[in-house]
Amino acid sequence: MSTLAAVYQLQILSRQSGRFPKLKISQIFGPTVQGEGSAAGRHCLFVRLFGCNQVCFWCDTPYTWAVTDETAARTRSGQRYDRDDPAYGLKPMSATEVLDELKALWDIENRPTIIVISGGEPMMQQRELVPLLEQLRAWGHEVHIETAGTIAPLPELDALVTQYNVSPKLGTSGNRLATRYKPEVLTALRDTGKAWFKFVATEDWEPDLAEVDQMVTDVALAPQRVMVMPEGSDSKTNVATAQKVVDATLERGYGLSFRTHVLLWNDDPDR
Numbered sequence: 001m002s003t004l005a006a007v008y009q010l011q012i013l014s015r016q017s018g019r020f021p022k023l024k025i026s027q028i029f030g031p032t033v034q035g036e037g038s039a040a041g042r043h044c045l046f047v048r049l050f051g052c053n054q055v056c057f058w059c060d061t062p063y064t065w066a067v068t069d070e071t072a073a074r075t076r077s078g079q080r081y082d083r084d085d086p087a088y089g090l091k092p093m094s095a096t097e098v099l100d101e102l103k104a105l106w107d108i109e110n111r112p113t114i115i116v117i118s119g120g121e122p123m124m125q126q127r128e129l130v131p132l133l134e135q136l137r138a139w140g141h142e143v144h145i146e147t148a149g150t151i152a153p154l155p156e157l158d159a160l161v162t163q164y165n166v167s168p169k170l171g172t173s174g175n176r177l178a179t180r181y182k183p184e185v186l187t188a189l190r191d192t193g194k195a196w197f198k199f200v201a202t203e204d205w206e207p208d209l210a211e212v213d214q215m216v217t218d219v220a221l222a223p224q225r226v227m228v229m230p231e232g233s234d235s236k237t238n239v240a241t242a243q244k245v246v247d248a249t250l251e252r253g254y255g256l257s258f259r260t261h262v263l264l265w266n267d268d269p270d271r
């Protein structure tokens with residue numbers, strides 16, 4: 001190892017050793033396929049962070065945030081989740097602890113893949129993510145961040161990110177406009193050159209697509225970086241909604257993203 005590489009490694013280890021606050025983790029799992037967006041089908045491991053600044057009605061990971069009566073009432077099921085649940089609840093972990101868990105799933109020191117940092121809303125913990133991402137990039141991994149696009153990336157995080165999968169929320173999510181739509185943040189993500197934008201279309205897709213068109217125009221998003229993703233937590237619904245929306249999607253120059261993990265495994269939270 002060169003002197004420079006050794007110094008770099010020491011810096012990473014010292015940052016992992018506790019001077020940085022721990023990450024709030026919900027789940028670490030894989031290998032699996034990226035289910036959604038432009039990287040759908042690619043081999044990856046998932047690090048799912050706990051906590052979100054949105055309250056989407058149809059959220060498929062409500063266990064990362066619906067832990068009070070008030071937030072549970074905003075979900076489709078109305079179910080309140082246990083923050084201390086050992087499988088899906090909040091686990092404070094250092095970067096080293098996260099890396100150890102990833103090592104148990106995959107030979108991450110020698111076999112680079114994609115590490116998807118998902119949530120919840122990962123951008124709420126972007127400072128804490130830096131030491132973890134430094135090590136993952138040093139081992140050659142791609143780091144993909146999944147975000148609703150309401151928090152702009154800090155330069156120190158952005159330097160470590162390979163791709164942003166940005167999923168701005170529409171009116172059907174049940175979030176207030178001022179909470180879910182931050183054009184200046186979407187512009188900042190667009191300008192990184194690393195962002196793909198993915199919008200959920202429900203069965204009643206026409207108002208959804210009208211809202212997508214408005215955001216695409218407002219933020220001057222390139223249509224070829226935009227994907228429409230049919231909602232559906234089972235394969236039948238996902239395909240049926242895709243068939244409804246596909247022609248209008250293609251006319252606009254947008255792509256279509258199935259929910260690959262749903263087609264394969266329905267709503268299994270561990271895949």
Ligand code: SF4
Nearest residue numbers: 052054056059120148
């Ligand atoms: S932003 Fe994502 S994780 Fe947060 S509530 Fe909405 S769908 Fe769920």
